[in-house]
Amino acid sequence: MNDPLRVLEVFEPRDGGVAEHVRLLAEGLVGRGHDVTVAGRPDAMTRPALEDKGISYMPLPLTGGVPDPLPDLRCARSLSSLLRSTSFDVVHAHGQKAGILARRAARRRRIPSVYTPHAFVYRTQALRPRWSGRLRFRVGLLGERSLARHTAAIVAVADDERKVALRDRIAPADRIIVIHPGVRIDREHPPNESLRDFRGDGPLLGFVAGLRDQKGLPTLLDALELLAGQSNGVRFAIVGNGPLWDEVAARVNAAPLAGQTLLLPFEGDAEAYLRCLDVFVLPSLWEGLPMAVLEAMAAGLPVVASAVNGTPEAVEDGVTGYLVPPGDAPALADRLLAISTDETGRREMGEAAKRLVAGRFGVDRMVDELISVYRSSAAGTAPGDR
Numbered sequence: 001m002n003d004p005l006r007v008l009e010v011f012e013p014r015d016g017g018v019a020e021h022v023r024l025l026a027e028g029l030v031g032r033g034h035d036v037t038v039a040g041r042p043d044a045m046t047r048p049a050l051e052d053k054g055i056s057y058m059p060l061p062l063t064g065g066v067p068d069p070l071p072d073l074r075c076a077r078s079l080s081s082l083l084r085s086t087s088f089d090v091v092h093a094h095g096q097k098a099g100i101l102a103r104r105a106a107r108r109r110r111i112p113s114v115y116t117p118h119a120f121v122y123r124t125q126a127l128r129p130r131w132s133g134r135l136r137f138r139v140g141l142l143g144e145r146s147l148a149r150h151t152a153a154i155v156a157v158a159d160d161e162r163k164v165a166l167r168d169r170i171a172p173a174d175r176i177i178v179i180h181p182g183v184r185i186d187r188e189h190p191p192n193e194s195l196r197d198f199r200g201d202g203p204l205l206g207f208v209a210g211l212r213d214q215k216g217l218p219t220l221l222d223a224l225e226l227l228a229g230q231s232n233g234v235r236f237a238i239v240g241n242g243p244l245w246d247e248v249a250a251r252v253n254a255a256p257l258a259g260q261t262l263l264l265p266f267e268g269d270a271e272a273y274l275r276c277l278d279v280f281v282l283p284s285l286w287e288g289l290p291m292a293v294l295e296a297m298a299a300g301l302p303v304v305a306s307a308v309n310g311t312p313e314a315v316e317d318g319v320t321g322y323l324v325p326p327g328d329a330p331a332l333a334d335r336l337l338a339i340s341t342d343e344t345g346r347r348e349m350g351e352a353a354k355r356l357v358a359g360r361f362g363v364d365r366m367v368d369e370l371i372s373v374y375r376s377s378a379a380g381t382a383p384g385d386r
Contacts, residue, residue, distance in 0.1 A: 005374050006035045006087060010079070010102040011094040012062040015045040015241065015266065016210050017291030018094050018118050021181055022046065026055050028367030037086065039079070039102075045268075058082060062097060072101060079105040089378040090114055090152070092370075096121040096140075103147050112152040112377040114370075119157075119288035119309060120144065120164060127285045128213060144170050152377035155179050155370070158289040158310025174382040177373060180313070181291055182366030183357060185298040189269050195237055195276040198262045202233025203278035203340050205304075208270055209292045211242030216283035216306060221251045222329035223283070227336050228256040234340045236261045236281075239273050274299040278346055279339055285326050287311050297321075298357040302349035304335050314361070320353040 007029060011022045022038060023046040029036045030053060038050055042059035050057050060078055061071040083091070083105055092114040093102035099115045106113040122140025125133040148154060148171040156162040156178045165176050198204070209215050217238075224236055238248060238261065245263075252263045266273075270292070274280070280296035282305045289310030293303050297314065303321035305311050306328075317323040322335040339346055373383045 002375065004034045005029070005371070005378070006089045007374060008037050008039060008082070008086075008088045008091045008102075009094070010039045010060075010091065010098040011044075012041065012064060012097040013095065014041050014043055017181075017288075019044055019046045020270075020291050020295075021116075021118070022094055023049055024182060024184065024363050025367060025370065026050060027053055028363055029371070030055055032367065032371070034371070037082070037088075039082070040098075062101075064097060072097075075101050076105060080108065083109040083111060090374045092116070092374070094118060100143070100147065103151055107150045112380070113150070114153045114155060114373060114377055115147070115151050116155040116157060117144075117161065117165075117288065119161065119286055120168075120170075123164060123168075124214070124286045141168060141170075144168075148175075151175070152380075153177060153373050153383045155373060156288075157181050158313050160310045160313065161288055172382075174384055177383045179366060179369045179373070180361055181289055181294060182361055182363035183291060183294040183298050184363045185271055185274070185295060189271045189275065191275040192264070192272040194264055195239070195262070195273055198235060198237065199276065200233055200235050200260075202235065203343075203346070204235050204237060204276060205279040205281055205336060205340060206237040206239065206273065206277040207281050208239040208266065208273050208277075208296075209282060209284075209290075211238075211240045211244040211248055213244070214285055214287075215240075216285050216326060217244055217248055219283045219306075219327050219329050219332060220281065221248065221257070223332035223336060224261060225251075225256055226329060226333035227340075228260065230333075230337055234260070234336075237264065237273070237277070238262070239264045240266050270295050271299065274301060277301055279304060279336070280321075281305070281332075281336065282311075283324070283326065283332055284308055284311070289313060294357055294361050297353035298361070300350040300354040302339060302346050302353060304332065304339060306332075314356070316352075316356075319349065320356055321349055 037056040039058040091106040093099040103113045125137040154176045280301045287309045306326040307323040324331040
């Protein structure tokens with residue numbers, strides 16, 4: 001029998017798919033007898049759930065900005081102190097900021113590190129409204145290559161992410177492995193009351209994700225305005241938190257969306273919102289492999305999403321939902337109209353989605369595969385090319 005592992009999981013986002021991924025992973029590791037510490041933002045929405053399970057949580061002054069000198073320095077010092085005071089077999093960093101700080105700290109203490117990018121940030125620079133996109137791309141790529149030389153394993157969440165890493169020569173093939181995320185929708189949460197009360201006689205379509213540039217909200221709102229004049233009885237809900245709240249609220253509360261579109265902050269578990277929906281929509285500009293899509297599919301919802309990065313590895317066009325080009329509001333509106341008028345198709349796609357997630361995206365499978373990577377990393381061997 002293998003000895004229990006001592007693992008440090010480090011992540012940055014306050015909420016969203018990365019935070020949920022870390023929660024499920026940490027709970028799965030503890031359930032198998034391993035010793036886990038999670039380090040993340042003090043206000044992370046998953047922190048109470050982790051602490052309720054008895055999992056040690058270390059608050060870090062992490063911010064999304066790269067670089068953010070003073071918070072980054074405080075965070076680096078906190079990580080170094082933790083790694084000096086506690087003996088870990090492996091450090092697993094999730095996302096770019098945690099990936100930079102945690103891997104550097106682990107290297108200084110000669111502890112093997114594992115890195116999950118959850119979408120390489122440098123690849124997204126051309127999609128952001130910045131004049132410095134090309135420079136940021138180059139600097140980010142060089143940084144990833146430099147850190148990868150001292151990383152035991154890079155865990156891609158999608159086949160697409162691994163292909164990108166190999167194409168951009170971030171690390172040798174035997175140190176880049178694909179482990180798809182796992183999701184679990186098995187808790188009996190009551191439906192969100194505000195969303196339940198908003199339902200009309202027709203289908204309710206919904207978006208549940210962060211209100212950030214990445215998620216394609218202008219495209220979504222443009223599509224909904226096109227849909228508003230064509231559909232009968234269809235309503236739409238946007239659930240999330242983030243910097244685009246005011247911009248989204250202004251459009252939702254104006255014609256032609258006022259009255260048939262509801263904007264709500266995200267509070268608590270996604271299942272409370274998903275239970276109210278008939279269709280899930282995610283028109284992202286980039287993704288790794290979105291947890292939001294997997295959660296919706298696990299809840300039996302068909303998905304209409306943009307065909308970016310790892311999303312087509314879950315959403316099969318015409319089978320578990322529809323795929324549209326990113327940034328194409330007319331195409332999105334057409335698919336939303338088609339699925340909103342096809343009750344039988346919605347039901348069949350939702351059932352197919354639920355079966356696919358149960359077969360390919362389970363939490364137990366994800367945890368077991370990551371334990372294997374942790375053990376190989378702690379032993380100083382590459383996880384293999386698969």
